[in-house]
Amino acid sequence: MAHVTYIEFNGTPHTVDVADGVSLMEGALxxxxxxxxxxxxxxxxxxxxxxxxxDGWMGKIGERSESEEAMLDxxxxxxxxxxxxxxxxxxxxxxxxxxxxxxxQH
Amino acid sequence: xxxxxxxxxxEQPQRWPxxxxxxxxxxxxxxxxxIAYLQTAPLDEVDISDPMYWETDTxxxxxxxxxxxxxxxxxxxxxxxxxxxxxxxxxxxxxAVDTNHNVYSSDAHLGGITLFDxxxxxxxxxxxxxxxxxxxxQRKAVNPIVSGPNLASFEGLIRERTREVLDGLPRxxxxxxxDRVSIELTSRMLATLFDFPxxxxxxxxxxxxxxxxxxxxxxxxxxxxxxxxxxxxLQEFTLLWNxxxxxxxxxxxxxxxxxxxxTRDMPPMEFMGNLVLLxxxxxxxxxxxxxGGVYEFSKNPGEWAKLRANPALVESAVxxxxxxxxxxxxxxxxxxxxTILGGQRIRKGDKVVMWYSSGNRDERAIENPDAFIIDRPxxxxxxxxGFGIHRCVGNRLAExxxxxxxxxxxxxxxxIEVLEEPERxxxxxxxxxxxxxxxxxx
Ligand code: HEM
Ligand code: FES
Numbered sequence: 029m030a031h032v033t034y035i036e037f038n039g040t041p042h043t044v045d046v047a048d049g050v051s052l053m054e055g056a057l058x059x060x061x062x063x064x065x066x067x068x069x070x071x072x073x074x075x076x077x078x079x080x081x082x083d084g085w086m087g088k089i090g091e092r093s094e095s096e097e098a099m100l101d102x103x104x105x106x107x108x109x110x111x112x113x114x115x116x117x118x119x120x121x122x123x124x125x126x127x128x129x130x131x132x133q134h
Numbered sequence: 135x136x137x138x139x140x141x142x143x144x145e146q147p148q149r150w151p152x153x154x155x156x157x158x159x160x161x162x163x164x165x166x167x168x169i170a171y172l173q174t175a176p177l178d179e180v181d182i183s184d185p186m187y188w189e190t191d192t193x194x195x196x197x198x199x200x201x202x203x204x205x206x207x208x209x210x211x212x213x214x215x216x217x218x219x220x221x222x223x224x225x226x227x228x229x230a231v232d233t234n235h236n237v238y239s240s241d242a243h244l245g246g247i248t249l250f251d252x253x254x255x256x257x258x259x260x261x262x263x264x265x266x267x268x269x270x271x272q273r274k275a276v277n278p279i280v281s282g283p284n285l286a287s288f289e290g291l292i293r294e295r296t297r298e299v300l301d302g303l304p305r306x307x308x309x310x311x312x313d314r315v316s317i318e319l320t321s322r323m324l325a326t327l328f329d330f331p332x333x334x335x336x337x338x339x340x341x342x343x344x345x346x347x348x349x350x351x352x353x354x355x356x357x358x359x360x361x362x363x364x365x366x367x368l369q370e371f372t373l374l375w376n377x378x379x380x381x382x383x384x385x386x387x388x389x390x391x392x393x394x395x396x397t398r399d400m401p402p403m404e405f406m407g408n409l410v411l412l413x414x415x416x417x418x419x420x421x422x423x424x425x426g427g428v429y430e431f432s433k434n435p436g437e438w439a440k441l442r443a444n445p446a447l448v449e450s451a452v453x454x455x456x457x458x459x460x461x462x463x464x465x466x467x468x469x470x471x472x473t474i475l476g477g478q479r480i481r482k483g484d485k486v487v488m489w490y491s492s493g494n495r496d497e498r499a500i501e502n503p504d505a506f507i508i509d510r511p512x513x514x515x516x517x518x519x520g521f522g523i524h525r526c527v528g529n530r531l532a533e534x535x536x537x538x539x540x541x542x543x544x545x546x547x548x549x550i551e552v553l554e555e556p557e558r559x560x561x562x563x564x565x566x567x568x569x570x571x572x573x574x575x576x
Contacts, residue, residue, distance in 0.1 A: 066512075071229055098235070134281045
């Protein structure tokens with residue numbers, strides 16, 4: 029399990045428990061965190077779960093897959109630290125992870 | 135029976151007019167007869183691309199059987215018309231095709247994105263019918279223009295147009311919702327977004343209808359006529375573009391495209407292609423969602439009561455309307471190499487049709503999928519916008535327009551009475567309505 033903090037575009041933080049193996053997209057939806065839509069249900073196929081990963085965490089959450097790369101490449105506001113929340117899975121190692129949301133999902 | 139592969143162009147060149155379609159030997163082609171037929175017909179005997187299954191709204195019977203018995207199924211019947219195609223009908227298999235653009239191509243030169251091949255003598259460059267890398271470059275240029283924050287500036291105008299249309303409707307008498315609201319609103323909206331002269335707005339509807347029309351349906355413009363109409367459209371847009379590019383930048387989409395560093399230097403044909411794509415993409419899809427919503431609420435008064443009691447449900451209601459309608463019944467791809475899908479061997483060159491209308495009713499992915507439920511827990515998880523790199527770039531605009539429409543309907547009308555079954559569009563691609571008679575309370 030990990031406590032994950034999601035920061036809305038307007039700065040509002042939401043810290044929730046995400047169970048092991050559950051994606052950060054699911055974690056947001058299950059806990060009613062606004063700003064993540066998850067339209068494709070976690071297939072890296074819609075990019076409506078775009079998040080920015082806080083400094084220092086990029087090395088700990090695995091690599092972007094080819095399909096995640098392809099979808100992120102087309103997303104508004106792409107940054108180095110952009111990831112799809114449905115492709116990041118909670119574990120003890122991610123305790124305290126912080127991600128923030130773009131202005132809107134598209 | 136022919137083997138399971140799409141006939142190549144050498145085996146079957148594009149020809150006009152198409153050879154006659156073979157239909158089942160039935161006494162009549164009424165809805166009742168087709169329902170009875172589809173329930174038991176051998177799966178291989180049915181050509182679901184036949185417009186009659188769409189005009190009568192009977193196709194879903196066949197798709198339920200395919201999902202259960204043959205989820206990836208090849209149609210040879212009438213292949214002298216369509217060259218033969220795979221039907222992909224389950225949510226998971228559609229997702230697999232949609233996310234695998236390296237194998238499943240959208241390229242116009244291979245036939246493009248609809249079951250019936252694009253006219254190979256008249257290909258307008260549009261990124262919807264391109265593969266990476268070109269697709270990606272053009273989509274990225276258009277993307278921010280139809281993103282949520284940019285659209286926010288249009289919200290006031292969209293609401294104003296919506297109010298005008300709704301306030302002008304007659305009370306207590308029958309009228310056609312499709313013509314008076316769905317088409318009227320969509321054309322005003324397009325004219326507003328592109329700052330196209332309002333008095334000529336129905337031209338936008340007309341051009342868009344012609345671009346998406348199946349030339350194979352009798353009465354629709356045939357090859358040369360269609361080309362001439364679309365050339366006329368291109369000329370008018372060229373004038374518009376020339377005018378905007380020489381004026382200071384302003385808020386309409388044409389001006390944005392003409393001045394945006396990412397799009398302004400596009401070769402003219404590509405620029406036009408993208409402009410047309412934005413107009414076509416947002417025309418009959420939104421129009422038919424507008425009609426479909428009214429129809430579904432009339433069939434489900436309990437859902438209407440729910441929305442009236444809790445207008446905050448409007449957003450999930452809009453998603454459910456779009457799922458339930460599935461304005462584009464399918465998108466098609468062409469296999470670039472041999473592959474396996476759902477246990478079937480797909481060969482290079484095969485046409486692969488993703489039936490979103492079936493995926494949206496797949497009980498393996500969506501609970502109680504045949505019910506219209508406006509407060510589904512995950513209403514946004516539907517297939518109507520497609521998935522993967524071609525996923526609808528205009529989805530936020532569509533959702534915004536429909537949200538405003540339902541907010542304004544809620545503010546005005548206690549009910550919208552649907553007087554008879556709507557007349558549906560005879561097309562396996564554009565799933566929609568030609569007319570629907572309704573009455574508002576006096
Ligand atoms: C309810 C309304 C709508 C529905 C159901 C819908 C559906 C779709 C679908 C299924 C695709 C995927 C095409 C593919 O995978 O081959 C698509 C793409 C597209 N749509 Fe929409 N659409 C809607 C509204 C709009 C609007 C309002 C616009 C205009 C702004 C628009 C513009 C586009 C464009 C430009 C593409 C091409 C994207 C690409 O190839 O990357 N659509 N749409
Ligand atoms: S939920 Fe669709 S990409 Fe993550």
